[in-house]
Every structure is written in structure tokens, then in C-alpha cells.
């Protein structure tokens with residue numbers, strides 16, 4: 001039996017998602033409903049108001065709680081359109097853009113007044129940026145055509161690239177019609193002009209927008225539909241994997257192709273199999289990469305190479321690259337797709353993080369894996385208590401299996417432990433779910449107004465996806481990279497909102513990521529004990545006066561016909577303090593873990609090994625320690641009686657069992673607690689200090705290891721493992737039966753004191769001679785200039801790197 005509870009809960013949640021109620025978009029204070037146009041969901045707008053029936057009186061909180069509340073995010077966000085007024089207004093560019101576009105921005109469906117910095121920077125380049133290259137206007141000759149743009153998460157980059165894209169299309173259609181009349185030797189012919197325009201819009205793709213995930217592609221397509229609301233007959237086409245290719249093609253063949261939004265895999269597939277798509281794309285004059293750094297990364301490289309070979313050469317098209325994170329390396333790679341003389345717009349000052357400064361970020365390194373689930377529950381409870389009536393949490397997990405497991409744990413445990421109890425809505429998104437249920441969960445979470453909702457997600461929601469009103473982002477385990485950390489945290493504190501917080505929760509052995517990869521990110525530490533105290537204080541405060549905590553939250557208990565309301569925020573059932581006590585939390589967890597299928601935990605364990613082992617260089621720990629860490633997670637956090645069995649074959653595939661030692665992955669534990677520090681990980685990274693204070697490290701010379709420990713006596717262990725005292729074992733390495741050769745040879749190759757003699761230049765090596773290879777590999781000589789030409793070879797193999805997300 002595979003995790004029955006897990007499976008039941010997953011089905012239940014997808015059913016719940018499909019029956020979700022009309023959605024409320026918090027971005028503009030309007031309720032949105034789904035309709036259909038061009039094969040994708042289009043939001044329509046109508047107004048909706050809530051009556052406030054809750055009244056409350058204030059009480060004086062304790063000193064600790066006052067501090068707590070002072071540190072908590074402000075209770076209300078700045079609604080969209082109310083960004084500070086010192087920014088340029090949209091009205092100020094009314095001469096630069098068409099009236100239908102302006103109307104969509106300032107009147108309906110959006111009501112934005114001012115531009116964000118990135119929008120203002122791009123708007124400055126209008127109208128030249130959106131005019132056809134053959135235009136005789138001065139604006140064209142002086143304006144750069146290609147853009148590389150870096151701006152903070154949640155600052156409206158989508159508008160910044162969609163507005164020029166829409167304007168360019170409008171201008172191109174207009175120019176084409178006029179040219180057709182001129183070519184016919186006429187001065188004016190409305191009928192001919194209209195016919196030429198119609199033909200142009202059906203044959204030529206206007207702008208191609210490439211986005212790494214389906215969720216983001218759908219969101220961009222929806223924003224494009226809203227922005228072109230007042231442009232007559234404008235059409236947006238969407239290509240993404242996981243749903244019917246035939247339907248997408250039927251839609252594409254039906255009408256205009258003003259904007260095509262696509263994920264790389266599906267687009268490449270269609271380009272190779274559908275001549276009509278290839279023909280349309282070959283005439284496309286503008287291509288936009290959203291989340292450009294991710295698309296230019298190795299994971300998507302093959303697909304992007306293939307797609308670029310269908311597009312016009314870079315001298316004949318415009319290319320925009322947008323992202324919140326653009327490293328120097330990505331900027332170098334970007335040169336291959338951007339025209340010379342492109343403009344680099346960077347609205348993230350060098351000294352600042354690409355996440356908004358007003359989003360406080362915390363990290364916790366748990367003392368033991370057994371603290372993981374309790375700490376997560378406390379973070380969720382903390383959010384429900386500090387953002388009462390509007391808590392919306394996004395929980396990120398490293399693998400799909402982990403996401404499935406934690407969605408079940410969160411869904412079940414929230415009923416017994418969290419302040420909102422059974423009213424907490426838990427949604428789940430990852431690659432194992434069907435595309436329809438992913439869309440349903442994403443839409444439902446976006447529209448959720450229950451005041452206590454949680455989206456448990458893998459990295460498919462990490463980039464670009466806009467969920468208004470997210471009050472907290474929790475990351476359990478390390479993200480795939482520093483950039484991914486930034487993008488995940490960027491899901492909160494968006495569009496000028498002052499509400500938001502990020503929490504990173506790590507197991508002891510993951511601390512290296514914090515020290516080495518996130519050393520420039522402004523994270524503050526919070527211990528699990530501190531959080532437990534804060535939650536207890538907040539719970540006591542609530543129990544003393546629930547109304548005070550819900551002050552100002554519109555609670556509607558009955559609908560117009562007097563029936564109990566199903567949606568909307570509601571107050572928590574007091575008393576909360578007993579429910580949030582450590583004992584109660586631990587009991588609830590223990591009771592639930594008994595019902596979780598061991599197989600589900602073992603599969604999650606295997607997925608974690610697959611995720612973490614390649615990360616050993618980033619974490620700066622040995623693979624064996626990762627294996628030991630994952631084993632202890634399975635037993636201590638998930639309650640397995642014994643660590644899951646890992647076969648030798650699996651270890652070998654993971655590069656763990658390299659044959660040099662048969663003890664790989666077996667961590668040594670001294671049975672006497674007095675010989676160990678309280679938490680052996682506390683001393684990580686301080687080895688020099690430790691050796692001064694206690695020259696014998698953590699072991700005494702007279703100690704004997706456990707009889708079962710196969711690593712031999714203490715000295716041998718210490719010497720080999722920590723390398724401080726080496727009891728003359730070096731020559732041992734060069735034993736006759738050691739295939740690695742003499743000691744020096746081994747040392748040279750391994751520790752880089754001597755460079756190994758080059759073996760690359762083997763006559764059969766096609767990479768040419770050493771210098772050529774090194775030059776191109778390490779950048780000493782510039783790589784031969786690479787252009788994605790239309791005639792380039794089409795690569796067959798695809799590796800999109802999202803298989804496990």
C-alpha cells in the first residue's frame with residue numbers, strides 16, 4: 001500500500017480546488033471571474049464589498065508581546081495603484097503610447113496611477129523602442145532596440161515588457177497596411193489596407209514571450225489579455241506542456257497571432273512538428289525572455305538554442321531579457337542573443353538585494369531534525385496570529401516528493417494545531433499534479449480570501465508567479481541556488497506592499513548554504529526556542545482578548561439570506577495556548593506520523609538524497625554526511641524506526657561509494673554523551689579555534705571507539721578524518737596494491753599542488769590542443785563568437801531541468 005493518507009488527501013485537495021468559489025483579486029480590490037477567450041482563462045471584473053460585523057476593544061499587551069508586535073509586519077498592504085506619488089504617472093506618457101493601452105492601465109481593468117522604477121526606465125525609451133526599424137522617425141535611430149533589464153522582484157517587470165510589445169505590434173500592423181497601399185501605387189485605399197493588415201496579423205507572430213514555467217506563462221498571457229482589453233481583436237496565444245497540443249494548435253490556426261507566450265519545451269516541440277508555427281515564428285520581430293537567467297542556464301540551453309534557430313537573426317529582430325537576478329556570467333551569455341549596442345537597465349543598486357528591503361528575512365538552523373515539523377507549525381501559527389484574518393503563506397520544499405509529504409502533513413496537522421484549525425485552506429502545486437489541477441490550485445490560492453491559507457509548492461511557483469497578499473514565504477531546506485532563494489522570497493512584499501516576511505529553515509547539516517551561498521543576503525537568526533516563546537506569547541494575547549487581535553478585519557458571518565458564510569476570514573476558537581504548547585504539538589505530530597505510509601517517507605528520503613548529494617560542494621560537506629543527515633531526517637523527523645536501506649548500487653550511482661572506504665556514509669557517534677558537544681554542528685567552520693581550545697578535538701586519546709565501529713582505533717580515525725595529527729600514514733597511501741600510484745602523484749592530482757600532465761590532448765580527443773581547449777573553457781581567450789543562426793543544427797536532446805520540481 002502506498003501512502004493511503006497521502007493519496008486521499010491529495011485527491012481531496014484537488015477536488016476542493018475544482019469547486020473553488022469566485023475569485024477575488026487583491027491587486028485591484030476587484031473580484032475576478034474566469035471566462036474563456038483564445039483558449040485561456042480571462043479574468044473579468046466586477047465589484048464586491050464586505051461588511052464588517054466584528055467589533056473589538058484594545059488591551060495592553062505584555063512587554064515581550066509589544067516587541068513582537070512591533071517587529072511584525074504592518075497589518076495592511078499598499079494596494080496596487082497606490083504606490084508613492086513621487087513616481088512618474090502613467091498619464092505623463094500618454095503621447096508615447098496608444099490610447100487603448102493607456103486606458104487599460106489607468107481605467108479598466110487596471111487602475112494604476114504611477115509607474116514603478118523599471119516601468120519608468122522602459123517608458124523613457126518609447127515611442128522609439130516600439131517603432132518599426134524602417135520608420136524614418138528620429139526616435140528610432142537614437143533608441144536602442146534590445147534591452148537587458150534587472151529589477152527587483154514584484155516591481156511590475158511584466159508591464160515593462162508587455163507595453164512595448166503591444167505598442168510595437170500596433171505600429172507594425174499600421175505600417176504594413178500603409179506599405180501595402182503604397183506598393184499598389186495608391187495614395188489611400190481603406191479596403192486594401194484592412195485586407196493587408198488582416199493577412200499580416202494572421203501570418204506574422206508579433207511578439208514571442210518565453211517563460212520557464214507553465215504557471216508564469218499563463219500569468220503573462222492573462223496580463224497581456226487584460227492590457228489589450230481595449231485593442232480591437234487583439235489575440236494572445238499560449239503554448240505550454242501538460243495540456244493538449246491539438247487544442248493549442250487549433251487555437252493558433254484560428255486567428256491572429258499578436259502575442260505568443262510559451263514555455264521552451266512545448267514551443268520547441270511545436271516548432272519541430274508544426275510547419276505553421278515555424279513559419280509564424282520565423283517572421284516574429286520581437287522576442288522576450290522572462291526570467292532570462294534561468295532560460296539561459298544550462299537546463300534550458302538546448303531548447304533555447306533550437307528555438308533561436310527558427311527566429312530571424314538578431315540584426316532583424318528585437319530581443320528583451322528581463323530578470324530580478326542577472327549575474328555577470330548570465331550577462332556574458334546574454335551577448336549571444338542581444339544585438340550590439342543593447343541597453344542594460346539595472347534598477348537594483350549594487351549594494352542592495354533584489355528582494356525589497358522591507359521584507360524581513362529570518363533563518364533558523366534546527367538543533368535536530370525532530371524539530372522540523374514543530375518549527376514549521378509554529379511559523380504557520382505565528383503568521384496566523386500576526387496577520388490575523390489575512391494570513392497567506394507560501395511554503396517551498398526542495399523536491400516533489402517532499403512537497404507531497406508536507407502538503408499532507410500541513411493539511412492534517414493544521415486542523416489540530418493551527419489557530420485557524422480546520423478553516424485553514426491548504427493548496428498544493430508540483431509537477432506530479434495534472435496541469436488542470438495546478439491551474440486550479442494556483443487560481444484558488446490567488447483568489448483565497450479565507451484569511452488563513454497555505455500553498456505548499458515545489459519550485460514551479462518560485463519565479464515570477466504573482467500571488468497578491470502573500471504574508472510569508474517559508475523555505476524548508478535549501479533552495480537550488482542563491483538566485484532561487486531570492487525569487488522565492490520575492491513572492492511576498494510585492495507591488496509596494498509593506499506586508500511580508502521570509503523564513504529559511506535548515507537542518508543542522510545544511511548550514512553550509514547559509515555560510516557560503518547566502519552570506520550577502522541580510523538574514524537574521526531566530527532560534528526554534530525563541531519562536532516557540534513568541535508563539536506562546538501571541539496565543540496568550542489572543543486568549544486574553546480575541547477581538548483585539550481581529551480588530552479591523554472585516555468578518556462577515558452571514559450572507560444576504562442569513563445563511564452562514566462559507567468563505568472570508570473568521571475568528572479562531574479560543575483558547576489557543578494549550579493547542580500551541582510543545583507537548584500538544586508533539587503529540588499531534590506523533591499521532592499523525594503513525595498513519596503515514598513508510599513507503600512515502602522512504603521515497604521522500606530517496607528524493608532528498610538525489611537532490612542534496614550533488615550539492616555537497618555548495619554545502620561544503622562530504623557526501624557521507626549528507627547521507628547520514630538524510631537518514632537522521634527519516635528517523636527523527638518522520639518517525640521511521642530505522643533509517644531507510646540504501647543499496648550499494650544506489651550509492652554508486654550517486655557517487656557516494658567510490659570504493660576508497662567501505663565505511664562511506666557511516667557517521668561515527670561516541671556513545672558517551674559527555675564526549676560530544678551538545679550539538680556537534682555548532683562547532684562547524686571553527687576547526688582552528690577548536691583545536692586551540694581542545695587540542696584533542698572532541699576525542700580523548702585514551703578513548704576506545706565502539707566495538708562495532710569498523711574504523712579502527714581513535715588515532716587512525718582522527719588522522720584520516722580530520723587530518724590534524726597524521727601518525728605517519730602517508731607512505732601507506734602508496735602501498736603496492738594502491739592503484740593510485742605513489743604518494744606524491746596522488747597528492748599532486750588530488751590537492752592540485754602539481755597540475756596533472758595533460759591527458760586531454762589524446763590523439764582521439766576532438767577538442768584540439770590544450771591551449772585551445774583551456775582558452776575556450778576558462779575564458780582566457782574569448783570564445784568564438786556564437787550566433788544562434790537560423791541554419792544552425794537542431795539539437796535533438798532536451799534537458800529542461802524541471803523534471804524533479
Ligand SMILES: Nc1ncnc2c1ncn2[C@@H]1O[C@H](COP(=O)(O)OP(=O)(O)OP(=O)(O)O)[C@@H](O)[C@H]1O
Nearest residue numbers: 080081112114116153154155156157158464466495
Ligand atoms: N505601476 C504599478 N502600480 C501598481 N501595481 C503594479 C504596477 N505595475 C505592476 N503592478 C502589480 O504588481 C504586481 C507584480 O508585478 P509583476 O508580476 O509584473 O512583477 P515582476 O517584477 O515581474 O515580479 P517577479 O520578479 O517576481 O517576476 C502585479 O500584481 C501587478 O499587477
